[in-house]
Amino acid sequence: MSLPHAILTALLEKPSSGLELTRRFDRSIGYFWSATHQQIYRDLGRLEESGLIRALPAAQATRGRKKEYEVLPQGRDELVAWVARREEPKQVRDPLLLRLRAAAIVGTDSLLPELRRHLALHERQLADYLAMEERDLKRAKGAEEDRVRHLILRGGIELERFWVGWLTEALDGLAAADGGAHPDAPEARGS
């Protein structure tokens, strides 16, 4: 039940069309909740049908024509209720941990390159987030909305730090055991 609420939030920040929303999901929101345009159109339709949002009258209802939406009072109410709702923490669900467990049985060697690759990706993501934080700190200080946004960014930063730390620990532990001898990239190079 999260995507519709993410859309309501985004539309409250600024009324938008489906494609504009898609682009915003690719950027900021997408750092912790991604969505494709198909999902977004589907849910925009449902939200409109339920009377939580409406298409701005300016836009006509033909196919390739831009169509902007805004949140109705009922939609805002629903969002307020969702924020206050009691929801259990989402439990962890990560394929890499699963693969490590499988590797415990069939051998860890072939997983090492993946661990190194993921480490590099997370280091990069962490650097990006830190750069964003640097930029943000120069601007706004007081407004609650900005402080909350910064908190979310802090979440991203600390999560990446977790990955970097854990992957480093894992590589240390596994490489130590298998006595060295792993050249740089014994894998096919994807796109």
Added chain:
Amino acid sequence: MSLPHAILTALLEKPSSGLELTRRFDRSIGYFWSATHQQIYRDLGRLEESGLIRALPAAQATRGRKKEYEVLPQGRDELVAWVARREEPKQVRDPLLLRLRAAAIVGTDSLLPELRRHLALHERQLADYLAMEERDLKRAKGAEEDRVRHLILRGGIELERFWVGWLTEALDGLAAADGGAHPDAPEARGS
């Protein structure tokens, strides 16, 4: 494509029936990949059909009758290939971060109890993991399989530490701003 591989791993550790697998997913594996019995039966069927596992001949094929599976060589091959495969890191997708973003717009007050509640849950989970680590460290040292299992547990521990740290930071930041005055549990008490 993860659940079938999780099942293969579990069956390699020990041939089992569907319900036994379900129970094992509730315990150890479920800490980072949960599954219901319906999902497991469905995938057991598919895996058998694809020739990656087979039912042990002892068990008859009637409905309420126990049916144990074991991994065939082809299944082990598939698992080996999966471990070595290149897969992009799963991006973050957490409703709590979304709700915080929504709260930035509609007001953070009603989210504070949830943040406190989640903090308590994560603190408890962390304590549980630490207790497990304590127990594990007393046993096995050398075997690779045990060291890898410990690494996975370390992952769980560090992830919980992340949550505890971040939630604490978030509560500090938000409570400071709204000047105090939030009684203990202004929410309905769910089951």
Added chain:
DNA sequence: CGGCGCATGTAACAAGTTACATGATTTG
């Protein structure tokens, strides 16, 4: 007017969730 990019969709499928149905085994 032909092709490209913008924009909105449909369709088919895969994975996860929730509710329910049915057969077998134990035990009071």
Added chain:
DNA sequence: CAAATCATGTAACTTGTTACATGCGCCG
């Protein structure tokens, strides 16, 4: 045997993914 429990399964639905289809408008 009745009831509880173990065990396997179906069905319907929601969410997310992938591939494709269609319409509009601009620019050469």
